[in-house]
Amino acid sequence: MLTLNLDNIDVARLGPDQGLRWKDELRAHAEQLERAAAELESRRSDPQSFLGWMDVISDSQLTASVKELAGRVSPAIDDLVVLGIGGSSLGGLTVVTALQHPYHQLLRSRPAPRVHFVDNVDGDVLLGLMEVLDPARTAINVISKSGTTTETMSAYLLFKDWLSRALGDAYRSHVVATTDPVHGILRPLSSKEGFATLPVPANIGGRYSVLCPVGLFPAAVAGVDIDALLAGAREAQASFGAKAAENPVLQAALVHLLYAKRGKNICVFMPYSTRLRYLSDWFAQLWAESLGKEVDRLGSVVHSGTTPVKALGTTDQHSQVQLYREGPLDKLTVFVRVEKEGRPAPIPNAEPDQPDMNYLAGRRMQELMNAELAATAHALAEARRPSYTMHLPAIDARALGYILQFLMLQTAVVGEVLGIDTFNQPGVELGKVLTYALMGRPGYETQLAELRQAGVKP
């Protein structure tokens, strides 16, 4: 389903200053990688492990409830507005963008509702969106595990007000809340109001939530085949038990670990497909929040994490590749290549008299796309810049589910080897509490005092 091309990782091209011989390194680290995978497996059933994303892809009852609700909501609406931020938005956005018609929103006759992701506290955008919607034919999906996410809740207040002013009490059937099954404030609020709800399983964090109801409900409303998405994810999960020599997840993890050690603090993620553009955003969140940590599990200061850079091929060849090839030797690049396009686009011989154009005639757009990827990878390697390529057979639900699960597994393995807590995010607490302070939220003084006691100087 997904294969790796590691041709441009090896030392032969990269020169002695990088000191990397792939085959030797893989052999030397195989045991460590396999141990990390086994360690994750062993913690998988622990309800505190935040590894629920390994199992939720096999929860057919949960999937059925998502499909049932989507099947009930979809025919009643033209538009679904997803109110969520970070992990509550990026997964759904990635899947819907990759698998819906690229101009779905402008189709005259649409096979499924439009899905809008509102992931910022931007009044111009929120009020602008309301202007193009018909409240009677709109539902909102508010997604927050705790129900205290300021950005999501302020957007919810605006949309609830807008719906209820237009629809009276009937607004209640236009809200779906995706939240913690027990805790938080959205759960009791939904009970009181009678909102339809879906659970965020307790053992899954935001950035690992794409294949639970957080990402699956918007995808199902958009007409995505979520069974195929989950089948692909299960394939990736099933192949995770293999030995390092046959395990692309472990191999990809190792490449990042090796180059991070060699001073490459930047990791460029560059799919060659416009439809996969938000996969870069999703990956960037997964990678940055999981691996960017001040201390390891033993409390030693590590300041870990390489910085993900979102790129898009071929577009960013005309924007970033100059720097990637000639600038500092501080990057590892990950390319994603798609073998088969959604529909063949042969280039017509529309300028037969122009030799600078007619050499393209008869070739398919996808050939050109992949020729550019190969050329860019080669040009980087020639300048001693390492890269590897993930090959996908096509962009469909199964392949997308596979790569999503693959990237989550890869990230978890890297965190495990680094010895950090891959699943927390203590570094965003101070900013949150300072925002509360500036906005006068009750109780912020206590929270600030707690942070101060924990050694943070606000």
Next chain:
Amino acid sequence: MLTLNLDNIDVARLGPDQGLRWKDELRAHAEQLERAAAELESRRSDPQSFLGWMDVISDSQLTASVKELAGRVSPAIDDLVVLGIGGSSLGGLTVVTALQHPYHQLLRSRPAPRVHFVDNVDGDVLLGLMEVLDPARTAINVISKSGTTTETMSAYLLFKDWLSRALGDAYRSHVVATTDPVHGILRPLSSKEGFATLPVPANIGGRYSVLCPVGLFPAAVAGVDIDALLAGAREAQASFGAKAAENPVLQAALVHLLYAKRGKNICVFMPYSTRLRYLSDWFAQLWAESLGKEVDRLGSVVHSGTTPVKALGTTDQHSQVQLYREGPLDKLTVFVRVEKEGRPAPIPNAEPDQPDMNYLAGRRMQELMNAELAATAHALAEARRPSYTMHLPAIDARALGYILQFLMLQTAVVGEVLGIDTFNQPGVELGKVLTYALMGRPGYETQLAELRQAGVKP
């Protein structure tokens, strides 16, 4: 118009290991910065300097011709498709996204045509776009200085074929070519075909072309007040002559130079406004292609350039800030703050019984946005991560023109102090020629041989 907040640059917060005392550094480098600015000024009239972007903003005749053509084309169309990549796309995309209604494309009654930017060789996207367009009410704007940009030309061939099959010879009035006034293949082709044309002034490179016809024509069709855009740019240009102590361009340039020297190889650009999201993409191209160079002007190997990372507030607080605050100390962050929103969005008291929500009631969305920015900047500073904030009064054409020109001037000053050629891009040549080779373009062997002679090993 644009002010800088440098509070989080200073050493007091950042600790002795960063060794930066802003006021001393500014004094120590003032002369160097002023010399760089004077050097740029002195080359400005040189037709080979690629500094034409300093003057094109005052070319009222050129602006008039853009407005005249846009005024002629706009009433005849519902859609403009811009075919361009990199600098031929990002400027227009930035301006149109910032200044049009955020859901312009979905408005039932639109005050101006929709503008679509096609910047990739993606058949799914190209054919998908054609599906939602009416060729009789569509124009294409093909933008390429040389006319040999593979990505743009292949898209042109598809769209020309599509238009001519639908419209016969009438397709000719549906094409606007923006290209070199004399050279290249698009100019004679346009004469032969009778396409309307606009010039890319010879002395302006792609990434500095936003305020010449490349960016101005799509903006004008989208209904942007390009006179105000240019007036803002002229204000920035006019203030460029000030001494370093009163010159925000020189000060911002210095911050980057100082931190690059101190090992911060990453520069995060993070506007707090969804409408400014493509400003990050535009800046990333400007910065990366201008400053990412292997050698300086004397031929010494420098591998210069910090890596721009596109971010968006508040969204990326829930994605990237964990890494920015706790990960490696390798970043300088640039925030963009907008004082006044396009329309006030007061948060309604829609959940009066929920203390976790009702503290927001009565505050405006923009207050929350800017509270989050301040909190994030403070939380980064507390962890010894430097940042500075650019303040814009509002998002309107004048302020946008100002910041675009500001960032171009800032980039040019940084390149000048580094002693590199800010305006070339030799690092993309090999990838281009290898693509030609894979696609069988006539003459690629000669080009490969030339590169080989120049020391590149393909």
